[in-house]
Amino acid sequence: VTEGEEAISLVLFSGTEDRLQAAAVLTAGAAALGRPVHIFLQYWALDAFRRDRIDTPQPLAPEAGAEGKAAFEAMRAAGQQTWQETLRMAKELGEVDIQACSLSMDLLHLDQDQLDPLVDGVEGVAAFYVNAGEGQLLFI
Amino acid sequence: MTHEAATQSAETIQLDARGLNCPMPIVRTAQAIKTLTTGQLLEVLATDPGSVADFAAWSRSTGNEIVSSSVEGGVYRFVLRRK
Numbered sequence: 001v002t003e004g005e006e007a008i009s010l011v012l013f014s015g016t017e018d019r020l021q022a023a024a025v026l027t028a029g030a031a032a033l034g035r036p037v038h039i040f041l042q043y044w045a046l047d048a049f050r051r052d053r054i055d056t057p058q059p060l061a062p063e064a065g066a067e068g069k070a071a072f073e074a075m076r077a078a079g080q081q082t083w084q085e086t087l088r089m090a091k092e093l094g095e096v097d098i099q100a101c102s103l104s105m106d107l108l109h110l111d112q113d114q115l116d117p118l119v120d121g122v123e124g125v126a127a128f129y130v131n132a133g134e135g136q137l138l139f140i
Numbered sequence: 141m142t143h144e145a146a147t148q149s150a151e152t153i154q155l156d157a158r159g160l161n162c163p164m165p166i167v168r169t170a171q172a173i174k175t176l177t178t179g180q181l182l183e184v185l186a187t188d189p190g191s192v193a194d195f196a197a198w199s200r201s202t203g204n205e206i207v208s209s210s211v212e213g214g215v216y217r218f219v220l221r222r223k
Contacts, residue, residue: 025162025163028163028164028167029162029163029166029167031167031170032163032166032167032169032170032198033166033170033197033198033201033202034170034201034202075161079159080161081164089167090167093167093170093171094170
């Protein structure tokens with residue numbers, strides 16, 4: 001992809017379904033613009049990418065409340081893609097690299113073979129910053 | 141001139157993105173434009189309320205031209221030309 005501008009980097013911390021959905025939408029949008037996306041999975045976001053957990057819907061953020069939960073479920077019922085599907089599509093469309101934070105791997109006692117194939121590898125924070133370069137960085 | 145004639149005679153591809161939420165209209169457009177040849181046209185229908193701003197930004201960023209855009213009854217119609 002040659003038309004791309006600067007890379008976007010996303011640090012995913014939260015493992016709630018709505019925040020993962022928001023991150024997937026931001027990733028797909030960047031991929032559609034031809035921008036490379038680096039994703040760094042920490043803590044509870046990493047836990048949601050476990051092979052045995054990724055297809056189980058996670059809870060929403062507390063601020064969603066009952067009304068937000070109903071709205072979210074209605075959108076799903078209307079056919080909105082899940083965050084996993086959106087991320088897979090983004091990876092097919094553009095340059096999206098998803099890395100697990102090595103500290104979080106230790107914290108959760110995970111090996112890479114326990115993670116969904118969406119995850120490309122494991123790295124530390126130094127590698128993440130160097131790969132992020134001068135582009136924008138978001139924490140979700 | 142012969143190049144112009146050739147590009148204008150190439151088939152316009154249709155993409156119906158009505159009912160899709162952000163970012164799917166732009167994602168589907170980015171997927172579809174890859175299948176076109178340079179100069180070929182893509183006609184997109186969308187209902188996402190961010191469409192006008194999103195297609196303008198996508199065009200600026202990727203260099204694919206918006207040949208025309210209109211809205212009627214809540215349906216946005218964009219004709220795009222592949223770079």
